[in-house]
Amino acid sequence: MNVDPPAPASKAYKAYVLLILMMVYVFNLLDRQILSILAESIKHDLDISDSQIGFLLGTSFAVFYAVFGIPLGKAADVIDRTRLVSLGLAAWSVMTALSGAARSFGFLAICRMGVGVGEASASPAVYSLLCDYFPKHQRTTAIAIYTSGLFIGAGLGLALGGWVLSAWNAAYPDPNSAPLNMKAWQAAFVVVGCPGLILAVLVAALREPCRGALDGEKIDENPRPLHTVIMEALTMLPISGAIVLYKEAGGQALRTNLLIAGIAATLGYLVGHLTGDYLQWGVLAFGIYAVSTWTQKFRKVDRDGFHAIFRNTPLLLGFAGFAGCCFLTIGPLAWLAVYFQRTLGASPSDVGLTLGLSYACAGFSGITLGAILTDRLILRYGESVRLAFSAGAICCASAALVGCLLSEAASTAFFWTVPFNFFSAMWLAPAAANVSSQVPARIRATASAVYIVTQVFLGTALAPFFVGALSDQLALLGVGPGQAVQQSLLLSQIAVVPTIGCLLWSWRRMRA
Template sequence: MNQNNYPEIGGKSAKKALVLLVIVYIFNFVDRQILSVLAEDIKADLSISDSDLGFLFGTAFAVFYSIFGIPLGKLADVWSRKNLLSLGLASWSIMTALSGTAKTFTALSVYRFGVGIGESSASPASYSILSDYFSPKVRSTILSIYSSGVYLGAGIGLFLGGWILQLWTNAFPEPSNAPFGLKGWQAAFMLVGLPGVVLAFFTWNIEEPKRGASEGIETPEEPHPFKMMMKEFIGVSPFGLLYSQKPFKPLIKNILIGLLIFIICQQLTVVTGDLVQWTAFGLGAYFLACWIQSLQIREPATYEMIFGSRAFIFSTIGFPFISFVTYSMAAFGPAFYMRNHGINEGEVATILGLMTAFFGTVGVISGGVIGDKLREKYVNGRLYVGFGVILIAIPSGIAFLYEENLYLSYFYYAFFQVSTPMWVGIAPATASDLVMPRMRGIATAFYILMVSMLGLALGPYSVGKLSDIYFANGFSEAEALRTALALGLSVLVISAVALIGACYYLPKEEKTRLERAKLLGEKID
């Protein structure tokens, strides 16, 4: 502890917090990823399609994760971050366990909504704690270590889900003889969900660092944190525009934006026939538009620091489209191997689970380290890692999808898993570097929202829908899914173009950050 009774920057408490937050992120992705290895059984049991699976894995989770992530990100900026994290952890763990009681597509969708709401509290709070606990010089490395929980959790989720499913099914081939009549996929949800409630008691005892301490920037305490959060909740609705002294013009603009979103989503519904997908996505897009409009009215400084930064906008487009690919592969990777190579849930759980955990962790941590090293020499050093990801992901993805030899396919899959996570710690570090400490929760919540809407809500659904279309046109289920996953790689072109834009604007905008903040009325000591 220092003289002000705050933990030391980079000290023992910081390292303890990092370890505990990595464990929380592991639980986060165990609960999120387990659906993919259970997908074939859920599909058969609930009589749903690949696009329905994509909706459950992606949109059902992502839209609510996005909408609630903004107000909870604000709460992370003004309230106890470890308390917010603990309450969120307990709630999403309970909703994961309740997923095991679902007997219909609708019920499972509702529980996935709940998991999304609970998990939306985790990353804004964690990013904020870690950004204040460690020096900006190692921020990419620290956030990459934290983000290793994504791949450890995804791997463990695959491993546990697959083996629980297989062992339970072998033990109770007739579900009516199983405890409470549970099927294997239902038991898996329950058994991985409940331990998170216990972990929440440990996270409640994390020591919080002083906000802004790692950069020597004083950040005053907010006396009314929940009032600020409620303003942010109101801000994701049209009512947030009433804060304006002249609300008529913003409301008209909002109505026109809402009408445009409605027309686009209505047409997509006509084309695809998926009312639930495009209703959910349209609501998410509309609430995002409402929030951006109201933020401009309520917190013009925060709005200008985020949306006045072209580097921020380009990076929060470029990186999320990489996640379009990674979430699609995460959602359908197990099904791809089961359909194309004829392996069972146990083998998928073991091989893909271990590979995802090991190679994904190596990739995300090495990406952060490489990014920080390049950042020492080049202003755009961290962004260069994103280009490296794209250059490796496309050939390795095509190779593992079309290689007929199973073991060679695993070999190429390992390359894919090492390369594609390298951006994960880079992106939030870039976002944090472009705003002031008090804005980090909102900035990272917006970044996560973009990952959720562009990557998670669109990726798995789009690949699932393409798979359904190819299957309806005479492809086998195996070939339909393979082709859909391969076509999904094409969105990396969007990522490359956006990252070029970020590289163009980042040097100037990062250099003028404090100057711009002062001009916007921020107090900087």
């Protein structure tokens, strides 16, 4: 590993590193978010249901992002982080571009799973890199600049996807005359996927800083980094995970693990049989089992840390409340582009540009102002105020979404997306900070991993599928396609009640 001496990098080089890493996050969200603007075209060309669209928008990506995020986060602690991010970026860029070759739902689903695995490598390693490039008093600003790539990428994904759809259809009204007989949505995947390979080369060329040098810490290198990463990855897979758990925790833990596997498989099958969506619930059951295996191992190797997280009632209530915030945010984010096209008759280019600008500008403003306001409120009301503040923010976001969905004119509905995106971004910074404030410093990363897993499973994986599946059911009852999406999004907002309940309950427990 090529490691810099402890001397700090120049200001110019640190600014360059931050710019490159922010672009990584831009591509992370661009490749993830572009699917929402392409969903209507994909549904028509592949003849798939809204439930399947929901699976592509949520579960196929989210479960693999969460499951592989744990071992890849561990990898960032023991191997060259710049190379890890570079390889991950190259992998998800290739899988995005390969999505353009999809001719079936199955192939596209596999590509989305690959995107999830690749993107899981980025943020843990980047956060670690920024802490070794910037001193403590500059880290919050550096992380905020990096995080801004989230909103830029999501907005750019919508705008660029809509533009490619319109431009390609105008240039090649007959797909048989297009290069390689590509449809517009296939071209869009290729257009956004290929540039990531160039960025991956630039990331690989970044210097790997010395771990802990800016904090005066000397961190010994892991003598067997590859072995550590492989063992962590094997823990997340069904058969190998059981074997690793048996060696670490013994026969009793293995029996419990097999019982969990049986329950997860049975429930996945039964719910799949009832809904007809075996793939959705099978993948979700796999993810739950994988995370359960990791949790069992964590309990064995660090019992005090395990209890600090899983016997911390305010923290667990916060996890549930913020997962609800994620559900209320991700569902509309995934389906609003479809709603504007299918229900209000807006063009893909108009939807992409308007929604993209709304998300990029209002979302960035929301997360920035949310962080500033909560930091000031904490000085007066204490750290528990993050939970009450987030409850208020998500309530305002839900009200704005209802206003959007009840608007008859597209222009009015577009206007309502601005406050929705603004308020739905305000809870993000308080949520992340809430985790760190409630656990010992040595397990903050682990607690953050648990927080991300709950967000992904209860929010990112379920929300898009829930809206799509509900839309299909309403269509079977005779509701028109446009109204079905509208009513599904409205019904999804019922989740605001238990969400606010969990956040306020956590707030009261912290104040007690």
